Amino acid sequence: MEMSWKGTLRSLEASARRSERNSQRRQRELQKRQAQYAKMEALEQAAYEVDVYNNQVDVLLSVHKECGEDIDWSSFISRAEPVQPRLSNIAEIEALTREQTFAPGLFVRLFGLENRQRKKLKAMVELARQADNDRFTQETQDWRTEHSDWQQEYSLATRIIAGEAQAKLDAIERLDPFSDIAHLGTSIKFSVGTSGVIEATLNVHGSRVVPSEIKSLLQSGKLSTKQMPISKYNEFLQDYVCSCVMRVGRELLALLPDDIVIVTAVDALLNSTTGHVEDLPVLSVVFSGQTLSRLNVEAVDPSEAMKNFTHNMVFKKASGFAPVQRVEPPSPHRV
Known part of the structure; x- marks a missing residue:
């Protein structure tokens, strides 16, 4: 596994x-x-x-x-490099769609609430944009940690399989x-x-x-x-x-x-x-x-x-x- x-x-x-x-x-x-x-x-x-x-x-x-x-060091080499995440605007797009397709109903028109509703929808777009950015920031932080682990483990595995003496000592020290x-x-x-x-x-x-x-x-x-x-x-x-x-x-x-x-x-x-x-x-x-x-x-x-x-x-x-x-x-x- x-x-x-x-x-x-x-x-x-x-x-x-x-x-x-x-x-x-x-x-x-x-x-x-x-x-x-x-x-x-x-x-x-x-x-x-x-x-x-x-x-x-x-x-x-x-x-x-x-x-x-038992550690299979060759499996560390064969694993794919973690892919860097891209910014997804899915939440912002959904909020924009709701804003652009907003059709005030009778109740909203009757009580003059259309402007308030449109401002609320506009604010929701900004919140969605921020949510997209926050999610991207977290995904990037996770990726950096994951990629750093991958890079270190790939490098160590490559050196160990090559028979490098210091790599063996590094592995012993790390796993302790x-x-x-x-x-x-x-x-x-x-x-x-x-x-x-x-x-x-x-x-x-x-x-x-x-x-x-x-x-x-x-x-x-x-x-x-x-x-x-x-x-x-x-x-x-x-x-x-x-x-x-x-x-x-x-x-x-x-x-x-x-x-x-x-x-x-x-x-x-x-x-x-x-x-x-x-x-x-x-x-x-x-x-x-x-x-x-x-x-x-x-x-x-x-x-x-x-x-x-x-x-x-x-x-x-x-x-x-x-x-x-x-x-x-x-x-x-x-x-």
């Missing part, structure tokens, strides 16, 4: 922002209840905290399940499909290497995002808070990182007409060479659109899913991630 030119990309932007999973809707509901937290009884507070915790876990582990619509990941604390930067492949770098800030405690309800209904075992924490972190990386890969391949993209996650790790904690790559993946399309993202384990792609990741339950090298684009490839 073809969208009208009026804000086509803006509609896609809005759609990307409206899209949310049940876990995200549940998160908003819990945030609304937060204002009532102080008024809750102790057991209600405990149940609320566990709800919030479980929802947080669900949100963090389902990042990869969201993705925007990663706002909910940023909300979780993950920042993303994009670049285009000499190969022309889009490369995304995520700073996942794992220690700030992934909870280190487990919250649950005791049989009494009271809150239980325990330190999460290190192996469980590391597995949680791995799934979160892989979920974010897969989400970025899916979004980029839906947004761009490319076959592959590279996504690298970095996090704070000890650099054994310098002895300092630095942001180092912990996972680097070459995502193929063809392979991604075959995955059941609703059921797949994000960490296990990495086995389907060329990737670098060193992970152990006991110690977590270790630094890795960024992957290079496979050769040969088509962008």
